[in-house]
Amino acid sequence: MKNRFLVSLITIPIISNAALLPAINSKGGAMVLPEGKLKAEIKHINFDRKNMFEGKNEVKNKENLNATANITTVGLYYGINKKSTVGAIIPYKNIRASATLGANAVEIDNKGIGDVLLIARHVILPMSSYGYQLSIDGGIKLPTGATNGSFKKAPNVANGVNTPMPTQMGTGEFEYKLGAGVSYMIDDSWRIDTHAMYTYRPKAHNDYDFGDEILLDLSTTKAVTKQVNIGIEYNFSYNTKTDMGNDTNAALRALLPFKAFSGNAGYVTPQVEWVPFGKPKIHFGFGVSFLSNYDLKEYQPLEKRRFLFRMGYLF
Numbered sequence: 001m002k003n004r005f006l007v008s009l010i011t012i013p014i015i016s017n018a019a020l021l022p023a024i025n026s027k028g029g030a031m032v033l034p035e036g037k038l039k040a041e042i043k044h045i046n047f048d049r050k051n052m053f054e055g056k057n058e059v060k061n062k063e064n065l066n067a068t069a070n071i072t073t074v075g076l077y078y079g080i081n082k083k084s085t086v087g088a089i090i091p092y093k094n095i096r097a098s099a100t101l102g103a104n105a106v107e108i109d110n111k112g113i114g115d116v117l118l119i120a121r122h123v124i125l126p127m128s129s130y131g132y133q134l135s136i137d138g139g140i141k142l143p144t145g146a147t148n149g150s151f152k153k154a155p156n157v158a159n160g161v162n163t164p165m166p167t168q169m170g171t172g173e174f175e176y177k178l179g180a181g182v183s184y185m186i187d188d189s190w191r192i193d194t195h196a197m198y199t200y201r202p203k204a205h206n207d208y209d210f211g212d213e214i215l216l217d218l219s220t221t222k223a224v225t226k227q228v229n230i231g232i233e234y235n236f237s238y239n240t241k242t243d244m245g246n247d248t249n250a251a252l253r254a255l256l257p258f259k260a261f262s263g264n265a266g267y268v269t270p271q272v273e274w275v276p277f278g279k280p281k282i283h284f285g286f287g288v289s290f291l292s293n294y295d296l297k298e299y300q301p302l303e304k305r306r307f308l309f310r311m312g313y314l315f
Contacts, residue, residue, distance in 0.1 A: 042074055120139070
């Protein structure tokens with residue numbers, strides 16, 4: 001009986017009596033799309049960064065940093081056969097920030113298309129044979145996002161650098177991803193997904209290294225009615241320490257609140273999904289991620305909350 005529920009995707013529902021969907025932040029564990037099916041998904045993330053952290057402590061925001069990010073991604077996924085799904089994710093970023101660096105006021109307003117991600121997933125151990133499903137993922141991020149010239153420049157204190165690098169639209173370099181996921185169905189209304197992803201980042205444009213990344217996701221969702229799912233997940237990220245190369249000197253780096261994430265942080269996300277027609281043809285999700293743990297490698301900003309909304313449509 002379980003086997004007929006196993007038509008799902010990286011970010012897509014399992015077809016069942018209750019339309020059970022994966023968690024809003026998760027990568028869907030190990031599930032893939034049915035052969036010949038196309039899925040479109042829009043996700044929007046909003047967060048503020050006005051709190052500074054160092055190590056395991058929240059510290060004073062010495063530069064009065066106040067940053068807001070709105071990131072919208074459009075994902076398209078296609079089941080090329082019963083065991084494999086491919087996809088593309090296109091982000092649009094809008095980043096606003098203000099801070100005071102010494103006697104200089106910094107105002108940044110950057111927006112545009114970010115780096116496009118191409119991904120693929122293949123099932124290694126199918127649910128029908130093992131009672132759980134295991135898949136492997138691969139991906140490549142294309143350097144499509146702007147790294148200079150299309151946004152406002154920072155003041156003279158930045159020594160001619162176009163903008164503090166974490167606020168640019170892309171890294172200017174290819175990135176390579178490798179991951180694995182596991183999915184388990186407790187019954188047709190309750191699922192558990194886990195996923196791990198490693199990202200290798202070569203030295204990026206402007207001699208700026210964003211650091212390699214490890215992401216871990218653990219989530220569970222349950223259909224409480226034919227139209228409503230609830231869920232909770234834990235998302236952990238670890239980045240090696242960033243290297244700003246020749247873009248800053250030691251004195252400026254000590255002042256600069258704009259830094260790419262380095263260290264580790266975890267978020268817990270309660271959420272709800274509305275499936276208006278009781279089938280995964282169309283669905284709407286909302287969640288709030290709360291910072292639960294962190295240990296950062298240097299003085300840097302971090303958001304305490306993220307607000308997430310997604311809408312999906314299965315063709």
